[in-house]
Amino acid sequence: MSLLPADRPGELDDPAPALSRLHEALELDGRLTKDALETAATSLHLPLVDLYDAATFYHYFGVGDDVDPISNAACSGPTCALRQSQTQGDERADHGEIACPGLCDQPTPTFDGARFVADGDGGFTVPRVVDTEEALFRHIRDDKDGSIDSYRASGGYRQLSHLANGEASVQSAMESLASSGLTGRGGAAFPLAAKWRAVREAPGDLKYIVCNADEGEPGTFKDRPLLHLSPHLLLEGMALAGVAAGATTGIIYLRYEYPEALEQLLNAINEAESAGVLGSSIMGSAVAFRVWVKRGAGSYVCGEETSLLNSLEGVKPWPRERPPFPTTSGLWNRPTVINNVESFCAVPPILEKGADWFRGLGRGDNAGTKLYSVSGDVQKAGNYELPLGITAREVIEGYAGGPSEGRMTKAFTLGGISGGLLGAEHLDINLDYVSNRDLGVSLGSGGIVVVDDSRCIVEFVRMTMRFYQDESCGRCFPCRIGTVRLRELLDGLTGRADLPEDALSRMDAIGALMATTSACGLGQAAPLVVTGMFRSFRDEVDEHATGRSCREGVCSL
Numbered sequence: 001m002s003l004l005p006a007d008r009p010g011e012l013d014d015p016a017p018a019l020s021r022l023h024e025a026l027e028l029d030g031r032l033t034k035d036a037l038e039t040a041a042t043s044l045h046l047p048l049v050d051l052y053d054a055a056t057f058y059h060y061f062g063v064g065d066d067v068d069p070i071s072n073a074a075c076s077g078p079t080c081a082l083r084q085s086q087t088q089g090d091e092r093a094d095h096g097e098i099a100c101p102g103l104c105d106q107p108t109p110t111f112d113g114a115r116f117v118a119d120g121d122g123g124f125t126v127p128r129v130v131d132t133e134e135a136l137f138r139h140i141r142d143d144k145d146g147s148i149d150s151y152r153a154s155g156g157y158r159q160l161s162h163l164a165n166g167e168a169s170v171q172s173a174m175e176s177l178a179s180s181g182l183t184g185r186g187g188a189a190f191p192l193a194a195k196w197r198a199v200r201e202a203p204g205d206l207k208y209i210v211c212n213a214d215e216g217e218p219g220t221f222k223d224r225p226l227l228h229l230s231p232h233l234l235l236e237g238m239a240l241a242g243v244a245a246g247a248t249t250g251i252i253y254l255r256y257e258y259p260e261a262l263e264q265l266l267n268a269i270n271e272a273e274s275a276g277v278l279g280s281s282i283m284g285s286a287v288a289f290r291v292w293v294k295r296g297a298g299s300y301v302c303g304e305e306t307s308l309l310n311s312l313e314g315v316k317p318w319p320r321e322r323p324p325f326p327t328t329s330g331l332w333n334r335p336t337v338i339n340n341v342e343s344f345c346a347v348p349p350i351l352e353k354g355a356d357w358f359r360g361l362g363r364g365d366n367a368g369t370k371l372y373s374v375s376g377d378v379q380k381a382g383n384y385e386l387p388l389g390i391t392a393r394e395v396i397e398g399y400a401g402g403p404s405e406g407r408m409t410k411a412f413t414l415g416g417i418s419g420g421l422l423g424a425e426h427l428d429i430n431l432d433y434v435s436n437r438d439l440g441v442s443l444g445s446g447g448i449v450v451v452d453d454s455r456c457i458v459e460f461v462r463m464t465m466r467f468y469q470d471e472s473c474g475r476c477f478p479c480r481i482g483t484v485r486l487r488e489l490l491d492g493l494t495g496r497a498d499l500p501e502d503a504l505s506r507m508d509a510i511g512a513l514m515a516t517t518s519a520c521g522l523g524q525a526a527p528l529v530v531t532g533m534f535r536s537f538r539d540e541v542d543e544h545a546t547g548r549s550c551r552e553g554v555c556s557l
Contacts, residue, residue, distance in 0.1 A: 015208065015249050016331065018044055018314025019294045022055055031062040031069060046314050054316045057473075059099065059298030060256050071113030073098045077218040078417055078464040079375050079449050080107040099300060099471060100218040101257035104375035104449070105382050116257055127225050127383040130399060133361055135349045135369050136342065137385040140229045146264055148271040151232035157277055159351040160236050163243050164285040168351075170200075170244050177347065179355035181367025186212060186303075186340035187415060187444040187521075189433040192347075195337060198327040199245040202335035207247035209238050210331060212308055212340045214255040216300040217416030218467060220447030222371035222383050223341035227254075227261035230345065231268035235291060237344030239282060240351070242289040245337050250291040253308050256298045265293050300471035304520050305338045307473070318475040319520035342371050363389030366432045370446050373416075374400040377407065377452035389435075393427040396450055403452035411451040411536065415444020417464050418525035421457075421532025440531060456552040457537045458544050461529045462490035468526040479523025482514040486530060493544045495556035504545055508534065 014020065021044060025036035032055055041048040055063050062069035074080075077100030103109040105125055106118030127137045139154045151157070162168040178193035199207055211234065215223045226234060238250045254262055269291050272278040280288045294312060301307045306320035309331050330336020346368065350358045359367040366389035375381045379401030386395065396402060396409060403409055409424045414431075420441030422429070429436050433443050451460055469483040489507050492499030500506065511527030518524045533541060543549050548557045 015292060016251060016294055016312035016314075018046070018051070018054070019296070019311065022051075022061060022297070023295060026061060026069065031064065031067055033065050037063070044314055050315050054311075054314055055297075057299060057316050058256075058296070061297050069113070070096060070098060070111065072096060072111070074110045075100060075103070075108050076467075077104075078460065078467055079104040079218050080109070081463040082376050082449075082451065082455060082460070083107040099298070099467065100216065102215060102221045102224060102255070104219050104221055104373065104447075107375075115259060125225070125382055126229070127385060128380060128399065130384055130386060132386055133369075134385045135358060135361060136226065136230075136233070136345050136371065137383075138349070140225060146229050146231050146268060148232055148268065148275055148277070151230070155352060156232055156348070157236055157283070159348050160239050160243070160277070161283040163240060163351075164283045164287045166285075173240070173244055173351055176351060176355045180350045180358040181355075181362070182343070182346055182350060182358065183367075183433065184339055185342035185346070185370065185446070187419075187442065189443075192339065192343055195327060195339070196241060196245045199247070199335045199337045202328050204335055206334050207245060207249075208331045208334055208336040209241045209245065209247045209250040210305075210308070210312075210336055210338045211238055211250065211252045211344055212303065212305060212338055213252050213258070213261075214296055214303045214308060215340070215445065216255055216257075216303050216471075217418060217445050217447055218464075219375050219413060219416035219449040220373050220445040221375075222373045222446060224258065224261065225383060226341050226345050227258065228264050231264050232272065233345045233348060234265075234341055235268060235272055235278065237347040238291060239278060239289045240347050241337050241339070241344065243287055245335075247335075247337065248288045248290065250289060251312065251331070252291065252293045253302070253312065254293055254295050255302075256296045262293060262295055269293070299473075300467075301473040301520070301522055304522065307520070308338070309336070318473055321519075361387055363387045363430065363432075365389075366430075366434075370431070370443075372431070373445075373447045374450065375448070376412075376450040377403045377409075377455070378450045379404060389430045389432045391428050392422075392431055392448070395431065395448060396427065400450070403450065407452040407454060409450060410453040410455060411457055411460075411532075413447070413449040413451075413529070414441050415525070416447035417449060417467070417529060418442075418521070419444035419447075420525075420528035421461070421536070423532075423536030425536065441528065442525075454552060456494075456550050456554045457533055457540055458490065458493050458550070459552075459554055461533045462487065462494055464529045465490055465526065468522065472522060472526075473520075476517075476519035476523060478514045479518045479520075479526065482510050482518075482523065483526055485510050486527065493541070493555075494550070495548075499545065504534075504541065 021040040041051040073096035076097035101116045103118040109118035182192045183189040307317040311317035326336045370388040372384045465487040474480045491497040
């Protein structure tokens with residue numbers, strides 16, 4: 001169990017010091033030694049066994065006097081696997097492997113122990129230019145340094161000043177956000193204003209604003225340019241949430257794989273505090289709001305909001321049972337707003353230009369824009385801000401240019417890989433959070449991975465399940481065992497292992513069990529790629545299962 005901060009002397013103290021202490025020890029010794037863990041546990045008032053249990057959970061902490069952290073490793077994620085030879089098996093290379101580091105538009109990234117370097121500059125790519133009106137990216141190409149001066153020159157922090165100084169009421173701001181139709185852009189699509197209102201109305205005088213910047217979903221890298229080029233847009237969105245919800249402390253939970261973004265955020269926070277925008281008196285008002293950045297250590301499941309909270313508290317980041325929900329019992333059991341980067345960044349432009357303007361940016365009944373990350377077999381991989389409700393064909397074949405010349409789109413995923421797998425016959429679906437429920441897929445984070453007709457779909461699904469197996473937190477049986485069994489059966493389909501006669505029926509049964517009984521979204525979403533494979537590519541599956549052949553010639557059959 002995590003410890004409540006009952007003895008914290010004030011809200012300006014570090015609200016969640018555990019990860020910082022572990023990173024400091026790692027930086028000092030190059031690994032987490034026994035002495036360092038004992039010292040950290042004592043200072044944090046945590047049992048050593050709990051802190052050890054948490055530290056060993058992450059990918060990038062080398063825990064032990066003789067254990068070195070990961071270095072000299074390459075991405076083994078399913079998106080990058082499309083660019084690698086699929087005929088050489090998947091044995092662990094001597095140089096090691098890492099999970100997806102969010103550079104899916106620049107495959108294949110490597111990690112040298114400090115930086116993640118890809119075919120591009122190893123950081124981020126500027127969002128692609130589009131021909132529709134943008135909300136979040138509208139100034140991003142002009143602001144190359146992400147400085148507070150550039151941000152304020154385009155009207156930045158004006159909405160925060162209005163709200164903090166009483167020139168605009170919290171009630172009117174909440175009504176505007178509700179009328180805009182803005183929902184959480186991390187995947188759950190819960191109405192943002194309703195969440196903020198729930199925290200505001202929750203009892204207690206200590207509340208938190210937490211930004212989930214742990215976009216570990218393969219095929220999703222939309223938050224990266226915002227963190228690099230528009231850090232003050234995020235800070236203003238979080239501060240607006242603080243004023244609206246009655247919180248004075250904000251925390252950005254940043255994924256480990258974004259070290260350059262860490263520098264940008266810390267610089268932006270220092271600029272904002274020096275300018276009196278953040279701190280004990282924001283914008284010269286009587287309202288306080290301070291932001292902390294907490295760097296993760298590599299774990300896909302920490303993108304799940306309750307796992308993220310446990311990570312901040314210094315315990316093993318397993319998902320929590322709900323209810324209670326974070327709006328009443330979040331960080332340290334206090335009312336907590338948790339939204340992702342894209343969601344917070346949408347708030348300042350909505351309050352500036354109005355609810356009707358934002359709602360009008362969407363297609364049909366959908367409100368606003370969505371950030372779509374497109375990667376895989378397309379000519380123009382990258383981030384696009386486009387209307388929510390645009391068709392998959394417009395994004396993939398139009399803006400992203402489709403596959404290379406002579407190739408056709410064979411399949412595509414939604415939600416990175418967790419939203420499901422669809423065949424080319426579904427290219428005309430609307431990309432939104434409602435209209436595709438009958439297909440059993442979800443837009444999720446907005447990541448789209450495209451697979452062209454030169455690929456073996458069974459092998460792609462196998463690599464996807466391998467990722468899920470490696471990233472399962474292990475808390476619940478359906479996910480911990482189910483991901484392994486599905487990967488084993490896919491090994492059999494691709495000729496890497498023996499194939500049971502009832503393999504396909506077993507895969508179907510395991511997937512159904514995982515979807516209904518797993519403890520969190522990882523296990524519930526993992527079998528969606530298998531479901532999509534059966535739905536759209538049954539003939540190819542049967543060729544592998546009964547004909548023992550691979551039409552693309554990449555499987556060991």
